[in-house]
Amino acid sequence: MLKMTHLSKVYRTEVVETYALRDFNIDVKEGEFVAVTGPSGSGKTTFLTIAGLLETFSGGEYHLDGIEVSNLNDNARSKIRNEKIGFIFQAFNLIPDLNVFDNIEVPLRYRGMKAAERKQRIMESLERVGLASRAKHYPAELSGGQQQRVAIARALAGSPRLLLADEPTGNLDTQMARSVLELLEDIHREGATIVMVTHDPELAARAQRNVHIIDGQVVELSEDPRFHPAQVAAGEVRG
Amino acid sequence: MFAYYFQLGLRSLRRNPALTALMVMAIGFGVAASMITWSVFRAVSGDPIPGKSGQLYTVLVDNRGPQYNDKGEPPEALTYTDATALVAARKAAHQTLLFEVAPSVLPEGNQSLPFIAHGYATNTDFFGMFEVPFEFGGAWRASDDEGRAAVVVISHALNQQLFNGADSVGREITLDRHSYRIVGVTAHWDPKPRFYDLFSGNAFGDPVQVYLPFARAVDVEMDTAGRNNCGSNVDFGSGRDAWLHGECVWVPMWVELADQPAANAYRDFLTHYAAEQQRAGRFHWAPNVRLRDVNNWLDYKQVVPPESRISLMVALGFFVICLVNTIGLLLAKFMRRAAEIGVRRALGAPRGEIYRQFLIEAATVGLAGGVLGLLLTALGMFGVGLLFEPQIARLAHLDASLVAMTLLVAVVATVLAAFYPTWRAAKVQPAWQLKSN
Numbered sequence: 001m002l003k004m005t006h007l008s009k010v011y012r013t014e015v016v017e018t019y020a021l022r023d024f025n026i027d028v029k030e031g032e033f034v035a036v037t038g039p040s041g042s043g044k045t046t047f048l049t050i051a052g053l054l055e056t057f058s059g060g061e062y063h064l065d066g067i068e069v070s071n072l073n074d075n076a077r078s079k080i081r082n083e084k085i086g087f088i089f090q091a092f093n094l095i096p097d098l099n100v101f102d103n104i105e106v107p108l109r110y111r112g113m114k115a116a117e118r119k120q121r122i123m124e125s126l127e128r129v130g131l132a133s134r135a136k137h138y139p140a141e142l143s144g145g146q147q148q149r150v151a152i153a154r155a156l157a158g159s160p161r162l163l164l165a166d167e168p169t170g171n172l173d174t175q176m177a178r179s180v181l182e183l184l185e186d187i188h189r190e191g192a193t194i195v196m197v198t199h200d201p202e203l204a205a206r207a208q209r210n211v212h213i214i215d216g217q218v219v220e221l222s223e224d225p226r227f228h229p230a231q232v233a234a235g236e237v238r239g
Numbered sequence: 240m241f242a243y244y245f246q247l248g249l250r251s252l253r254r255n256p257a258l259t260a261l262m263v264m265a266i267g268f269g270v271a272a273s274m275i276t277w278s279v280f281r282a283v284s285g286d287p288i289p290g291k292s293g294q295l296y297t298v299l300v301d302n303r304g305p306q307y308n309d310k311g312e313p314p315e316a317l318t319y320t321d322a323t324a325l326v327a328a329r330k331a332a333h334q335t336l337l338f339e340v341a342p343s344v345l346p347e348g349n350q351s352l353p354f355i356a357h358g359y360a361t362n363t364d365f366f367g368m369f370e371v372p373f374e375f376g377g378a379w380r381a382s383d384d385e386g387r388a389a390v391v392v393i394s395h396a397l398n399q400q401l402f403n404g405a406d407s408v409g410r411e412i413t414l415d416r417h418s419y420r421i422v423g424v425t426a427h428w429d430p431k432p433r434f435y436d437l438f439s440g441n442a443f444g445d446p447v448q449v450y451l452p453f454a455r456a457v458d459v460e461m462d463t464a465g466r467n468n469c470g471s472n473v474d475f476g477s478g479r480d481a482w483l484h485g486e487c488v489w490v491p492m493w494v495e496l497a498d499q500p501a502a503n504a505y506r507d508f509l510t511h512y513a514a515e516q517q518r519a520g521r522f523h524w525a526p527n528v529r530l531r532d533v534n535n536w537l538d539y540k541q542v543v544p545p546e547s548r549i550s551l552m553v554a555l556g557f558f559v560i561c562l563v564n565t566i567g568l569l570l571a572k573f574m575r576r577a578a579e580i581g582v583r584r585a586l587g588a589p590r591g592e593i594y595r596q597f598l599i600e601a602a603t604v605g606l607a608g609g610v611l612g613l614l615l616t617a618l619g620m621f622g623v624g625l626l627f628e629p630q631i632a633r634l635a636h637l638d639a640s641l642v643a644m645t646l647l648v649a650v651v652a653t654v655l656a657a658f659y660p661t662w663r664a665a666k667v668q669p670a671w672q673l674k675s676n
């Protein structure tokens with residue numbers, strides 16, 4: 001479903017080159033629920049934005065659902081984002097001027113879907129996240145957990161092949177985080193491929209597979225000095 | 240998607256009322272200033288007889304010579320002698336001559352007082368050449384010109400005043416104590432500028448009320464109410480006959496020539512005529528003639544008042560300043576929504592859709608500015624008199640074309656102003672926006 005081979009991402013200025021990802025390799029199979037972990041600045045979010053075609057990469061190969069994406073133009077990348085990928089962000093990223101219904105409608109509009117089908121999909125996805133009665137509410141009128149559920153409904157409405165989640169529970173309290181995570185697990189059980197970036201070990205443990213990133217490279221968890229048994233025992237692990 | 244983006248644009252107007260109000264006011268005031276001055280400029284500078292202005296030529300012959308003419312240019316009308324001779328020669332498809340008259344009109348019955356009417360003495364070709372529309376009847380016949388018949392064509396307004404708008408063809412009207420038979424009533428016709436008589440300085444004067452045969456007016460010794468230019472160093476003798484056949488110029492003359500070869504041929508004829516006058520000892524200089532079509536004549540006479548051009552330039556400059564401000568305001572408005580742009584891009588909007596959304600949003604701002612501009616333009620029409628002569632100011636009016644123009648200019652100008660802010664908006668990197676959130 002998602003395969004990156006020797007992928008690199010370099011940010012260049014006149015005086016310095018900074019590798020955000022270096023010789024990065026990952027292969028996510030269809031239907032997998034993968035958690036990507038790593039400390040701050042390790043390249044997790046850069047990986048996610050490249051995976052979501054929001055950013056280009058400097059070298060290597062990236063196949064998404066069998067398509068080599070490096071040479072695609074903006075229109076083609078946008079089309080893939082719209083039809084194959086669903087995003088869930090830590091900050092929810094709902095458009096504040098649009099109500100819940102209109103927020104979920106945004107990706108469907110870009111797909112050129114007819115109004116009746118849009119409405120059906122929106123209501124179905126809202127029912128799935130338990131917010132059908134809030135369709136006319138504005139984001140500011142909802143709690144953080146509800147906003148994240150709306151964001152999930154927005155991601156689901158387009159029936160994406162791949163869900164990319166960036167710290168989906170990062171802005172939520174424990175109870176809300178648990179309910180959002182349960183929702184993601186339900187979605188996964190129904191067959192969706194999910195890649196979730198997190199630095200919460202408890203959250204990562206709920207995924208089928210963990211991929212750990214340090215300094216822009218996928219490594220074994222044991223290679224992260226922060227996860228040395230002594231430090232874990234002392235509770236010093238930080239994201 | 241257009242309707243969707245238009246709807247988003249309307250919502251966006253309400254999102255930040257202060258910023259929206261500033262933009263709408265900037266566009267509204269800018270477009271109103273431009274449209275008010277444009278309406279004046281349009282009225283004074285338009286082609287008064289579109290489609291035919293290239294075929295109508297005023298005829299000028301230098302009867303003054305290099306010592307007395309205006310920097311080599313012939314006088315701006317003809318002498319009676321030259322005008323009647325050239326018309327009689329019939330070298331053009333149609334030819335007319337005219338002079339301004341102001342006869343007294345004595346209404347029927349004792350109810351109304353006599354009044355002075357504004358009119359022209361001319362010939363029958365005048366009506367066809369200048370495409371004068373008729374409400375009742377028509378022009379008099381060529382035989383009426385030759386027979387010096389007491390016939391007259393009156394305007395729609397005079398017919399309304401004297402006969403309550405009824406078909407007055409065949410009825411009599413008294414002009415300067417002579418009775419004339421009405422043969423035609425014109426429909427409304429008042430070309431501005433009045434290109435056919437720029438000599439009298441009435442380019443934007445009151446509408447014409449009566450037309451009567453040239454020869455008849457001369458016979459009854461109807462004086463010219465227009466200009467009569469006798470120069471400064473010519474001896475004309477005394478008495479009306481001496482004046483009539485002297486070297487005073489007071490008769491504008493026009494010919495209709497179908498194409499350039501016809502115009503060239505007529506110019507040759509004029510040169511030949513002037514050469515004949517030289518040989519006869521009347522002119523002591525080489526032939527100096529001009530044939531100017533309508534637009535050339537309007538340019539030469541500088542009919543467009545300079546203040547209308549200057550005020551238009553100032554207003555356009557003001558509009559440009561308003562638009563520059565609008566660019567800044569739109570930039571602020573759009574860039575505040577960088578997060579939304581990032582989300583839309585992530586959800587599948589290509590750059591082209593971002594362009595489309597924000598340009599349509601700018602168009603809604605422009606439309607709102609256009610509506611305000613329309614109201615201000617309507618108000619501004621009352622103030623045109625403060626800037627221009629009354630006869631110019633009254634030409635400015637808010638018609639359907641100006642309404643459409645105001646809205647169109649406001650929308651197009653705002654969309655153009657929005658190109659840079661939209662370009663910046665479309666360049667927003669979604670990854671950075673989403674990371675920063």
